[in-house]
Amino acid sequence: MNCKNDSARVISKTSKDAEIIYRNHYERGWMKDSIASVTFDLASDQYSKGNYQKAKELYENANVIEPNNTIILNALGDVSANLNESDESIEYFEKSLKIDSTNYATYINFGTAYNKLLKFDKSIEVLLKGLEYANDREITGYFYYNLANSYYKAKEYKSSMEFNNKALDIIKESAVREDILELKKVLLEKNN
Secondary structure (H helix, E strand, O other): OOEEEOOOEEEEOOOOOOEEEEOOOOOOOOOOOHHHHHHHHHHHHHHHOOOHHHHHHHHHHHHHHOOOOHHHHHHHHHHHHHOOOHHHHHHHHHHHHHHOOOOHHHHHHHHHHHHHOOOHHHHHHHHHHHHOOOOOHHHHHHHHHHHHHHHHHOOOHHHHHHHHHHHHHHOOOHHHHHHHHHHHHHHHHHHO
16 A cells, blocks of 8 residues: 555555545544544554455444544445445445535545446546645645546546646655556557
């Protein structure tokens, strides 16, 4: 897994899209219950190993301990998408957005889940909506990166190139830049 750490946020690219996973939840006040936070971190460790069913069980336990936490709901939506549980995934993300409709991380993760579920038009719709809530340049770059991927998968190559170039101008993290450059190369070949 390639990621970018800044002590609180991890940008994960396990699916060729950028997902936002948070760490240090209890210490930062993002989770009220320390047991929920520890359980969440155990689930995230299982997730990073590809043990999605075990991760989901642990995320569900964290959700029982601390219900309606958007971080936990995002994780449940994401892992459900990895397990190809479309309805559950969408339900978790929609619940998260009902709690906080301005949470950019939910939009990035929801868009990525739609890509995993092969619903590219829905991914683009969610990512464009979430772009309105991007609160810094780096986050905007990750939205562009995911939009480029979504448009590519939807075979809308001109839009993919547009967002890919915008992402390339912003994103500095080397592993993500490699993917952006790889997509650019593929898109240039498609235009020839």
